[in-house]
Amino acid sequence: xLISTLQEAxxxxxEEILKYFNGxxxxxxxxxxxxxxxxxxxxxxxxxxxxxxxxxxxxxxxSEEAGELSQQSEYKWIIDPIDGTINFAHGIPxxxxxxxxxxxxxxxxxxxxxxxxxxxxxxxxxxGATLNGNPISVSHKEEAIHACLxxxxxxxxxxxxxxxxxVFDRFIRxxxxxxxxxxxxxxxxxxxxxxxxxxxxxxxxxxxxxxxFLIVEEAGxxxxxxxxxxxxxxxxxxxxxxxxxxxxxxxxxxxxxxL
Numbered sequence: 001x002l003i004s005t006l007q008e009a010x011x012x013x014x015e016e017i018l019k020y021f022n023g024x025x026x027x028x029x030x031x032x033x034x035x036x037x038x039x040x041x042x043x044x045x046x047x048x049x050x051x052x053x054x055x056x057x058x059x060x061x062x063s064e065e066a067g068e069l070s071q072q073s074e075y076k077w078i079i080d081p082i083d084g085t086i087n088f089a090h091g092i093p094x095x096x097x098x099x100x101x102x103x104x105x106x107x108x109x110x111x112x113x114x115x116x117x118x119x120x121x122x123x124x125x126x127x128g129a130t131l132n133g134n135p136i137s138v139s140h141k142e143e144a145i146h147a148c149l150x151x152x153x154x155x156x157x158x159x160x161x162x163x164x165x166x167v168f169d170r171f172i173r174x175x176x177x178x179x180x181x182x183x184x185x186x187x188x189x190x191x192x193x194x195x196x197x198x199x200x201x202x203x204x205x206x207x208x209x210x211x212x213f214l215i216v217e218e219a220g221x222x223x224x225x226x227x228x229x230x231x232x233x234x235x236x237x238x239x240x241x242x243x244x245x246x247x248x249x250x251x252x253x254x255x256x257x258x259l
Contacts, residue, residue: 002056002075002101003124006111009051013044013081013097014115021116022091038089041065044081044097052077064207076102078233080207083112084183093117098185100210100233107233110211112185121189121215129218131193138221138242139194144171144252145259147197147245150179150187154203164202167253174259188212191240192219198241198249200226206233216240226253 020040045065052059056077061069063079077099082088084095093116101109108125121136123129129136141147149171153164171178179196181187185208187199192215210233213223222243223231228250231238241249251257 003109003122005051005055006099006101006109007120007122009048009077010097010099010111010113010120012047012051013079013099014113016040016043016047017082017088017095017097018115019043021088021093038082038085040088041082041085045079048079048081048097048099062206064205074104078102078107078207078210080185080211083185083208084181087182092182094181094183094186096183096185098207098211100214102210107210107214110214112189112211112215114186119189121192121212123192123211123215123218125214125218127218129192129215131189136193136219138192138216138219139197140244141197141242142244144198144245144248145174145176148177148179148195150181150190150196150199152180152182152184152187152201152204160202162253162255167200167202170252170259176259184208185212188216188240191221191242192216194242198239198245200239200249200253201237203236204233204238205236209233209238213238213240222246224250226250 045063058071058073060071060073060076080098082095083098088095096112096114098112100107110123112121120132184204190196191199213231216223223240226237
């Protein structure tokens with residue numbers, strides 16, 4: 001079954017993360033400043049793909065480090081072997097494996113596993129979301145001014161109008177707590193289980209959000225781009241909330257309203 005393969009693959013990747021964590025490993029830099037890739041990223045990716053290939057050798061794979069491994073298939077696996085690589089490289093236990101399954105262009109399953117905290121988030125389209133097998137749901141906060149938010153900034157910062165720092169400034173100057181954990185997949189899952197009320201980011205890649213956004217939706221939340229359109233992990237900007245503060249957040253991000 002797809003769902004069991006997804007879980008097996010996530011656990012295989014996480015096993016490699018734990019093997020390397022706080023140990024000695026090679027680190028290199030990709031394009032941009034502090035855009036790291038480690039030996040552990042490659043080991044996790046290899047372990048994940050081995051599980052998928054064992055069970056579904058004809059499926060398409062898109063992975064952060066390996067890129068596209070194209071196949072003529074209606075199924076695509078979208079893999080981030082370590083989301084939060086900088087955290088991982090510095091011994092910060094906020095990092096995870098993130099894997100999504102896409103079928104005919106729609107994300108139908110997602111798994112995010114942080115083995116340091118033993119938190120395994122899982123969602124299947126139309127069947128809800130769970131944390132370690134227990135159902136989860138988003139928060140009930142009604143106003144952005146009382147929300148606890150989370151965000152991230154791109155490594156290659158583009159000084160765009162209405163960019164990450166400007167939006168961040170709008171919230172923190174009004175006293176709204178906005179955290180920055182360093183792992184978009186975990187940020188999304190923590191919205192899904194009600195720890196955060198909302199998450200926004202200006203520049204995510206497909207593998208950063210493909211699993212997490214489904215987990216938020218299946219937990220009862222709402223996920224869109226900054227224009228309020230239904231979210232696709234193939235575009236960069238994301239707003240994920242409990243649904244209750246979503247329209248207000250869009251207005252604040254787009255400068256239609258002040259807190």
